[in-house]
Amino acid sequence: MADQFVDRTRNRRSTFFGEGLVAHVSFAHPTCAELSSVLADASVHCGVPVHRKGTYICMEGPQFSTYAEATMHRQLHFEVIGMTNVTEAKLAREAELCYGAIAMITDYDCWHPEHESVTGAQILATLQQNAGNAQNVLREAVRTLPGERRCPCGSALAHALITDLKIVPKATKKKLAPIIGKYDSEK
Ligand SMILES: [Zn+2]
Numbered sequence: 001m002a003d004q005f006v007d008r009t010r011n012r013r014s015t016f017f018g019e020g021l022v023a024h025v026s027f028a029h030p031t032c033a034e035l036s037s038v039l040a041d042a043s044v045h046c047g048v049p050v051h052r053k054g055t056y057i058c059m060e061g062p063q064f065s066t067y068a069e070a071t072m073h074r075q076l077h078f079e080v081i082g083m084t085n086v087t088e089a090k091l092a093r094e095a096e097l098c099y100g101a102i103a104m105i106t107d108y109d110c111w112h113p114e115h116e117s118v119t120g121a122q123i124l125a126t127l128q129q130n131a132g133n134a135q136n137v138l139r140e141a142v143r144t145l146p147g148e149r150r151c152p153c154g155s156a157l158a159h160a161l162i163t164d165l166k167i168v169p170k171a172t173k174k175k176l177a178p179i180i181g182k183y184d185s186e187k
Contacts, residue, residue, distance in 0.1 A: 001031075001036050001039060001040050001043075001050060001051065001052050001053065001054065001100065001101060001102065001103065002031065002054050002055065002056035002079075002080055002085060002101040002103045003029075003030075003031050003033075003036060003052075003053045003054065003055075003101075004030065004053075004054070004055040004056070005030050005055070005056050005057070005058060005085065005086040005089060006055060006056070006057040006058070006076075006078060006086075007058055007086045007090075008057060008058060008059050008060065009058055009059070009060045009086065009087060010060050011060060012060075012087055014086075014087045014090045014091065015090065015091070015094060016091065016094050016095065016176060016179060017094065017176075019169065019171075019172045019175075020163065020167075020168050020169040020172045021161070021163050021165075021168045021169075021172050021173075021176065021180075022161075022162040022163045023094065023157065023160045023161050023162060023163075024160055024162060025093050025094055025156050025157065025160040026093075026156065026160070027090065027093060030086075030089045030090075030093065030099070031089065031099055031100050031101060032098035032099055032100055032151050032153050033151065034098065034146070034149070034150060034151040035098040035099065035100040035145075035151070036052070036100040036101075037052075038100075038141050038144055038145055038146075039100045039102055039137065039141050040052045041144070042137045042138075042140035042141035042144060043102070043137050045140050046133065046136045046137050046140055048133045048136070048137055051079075054079035054080055054103065055077065055078045055079050055080070056078070056079070056080045056081070056082060056085055056086070056101065056103055057073055057078040057080070057081050057082075058081075058082060058083065058084065058085055058086035058087065059081060059082075059083055060083070061083035062083065064109070064110065065081065065109055065110060066110075067110055067111065070109040070110050070111040071111055073109075074111055080103045080105065081109055082103065085101050085103070089101065093153070093156050094156070094157070094160075094179065095178075095179045096153055096154050096155065096156045096157060096179065097153065098149065098151060098153045098154075099153070102134060102137060102138075104130035104133065104134060105126075105130075106123050106126045106127055106130065107122075107123055107126070157179065157180065157183060158183070161180065161183060165180070165183065165184050165185075165186070166186065
């Protein structure tokens with residue numbers, strides 16, 4: 001499970017806001033502790049080895065790391081690298097969704113002297129095994145998820161909307177209605 005992120009993306013949209021509505025959500029704890037706990041417990045139940053915490057560095061890609069980058073990431077104690085999760089974590093928080101990251105590992109990036117010769121075929125085989133494990137973990141997690149949320153994710157926007165909604169352009173309000181509608185008294 002990743003519970004922290006470092007964002008090294010550059011060329012992607014990572015917010016629903018702008019366009020006349022400024023919002024700053026809290027992101028100190030970017031994953032939902034409750035959902036992550038359910039997912040980790042489900043992993044244990046399915047016999048899939050799990051670390052309950054870890055820092056995920058999200059690089060822009062699509063190229064893999066240079067050796068210098070991979071070495072630096074290890075020195076900074078980042079445990080996992082990928083090209084996806086931090087952006088979806090940010091958007092999930094803004095949309096008040098609970099977010100947890102099952103970060104399944106395929107390979108050792110390029111720093112490991114004994115694993116440099118990993119092949120595409122080996123990575124694909126690991127990926128397929130991971131996909132099977134992920135399906136089992138998700139099946140168990142869905143079965144055990146509590147019926148109601150007790151985490152703060154569902155009110156992430158309560159104190160995050162900076163612009164007075166009275167002066168936000170109608171088009172922006174319409175577009176964002178699914179996530180800000182409950183805060184719009186003029187709706
Ligand atoms: Zn939550």
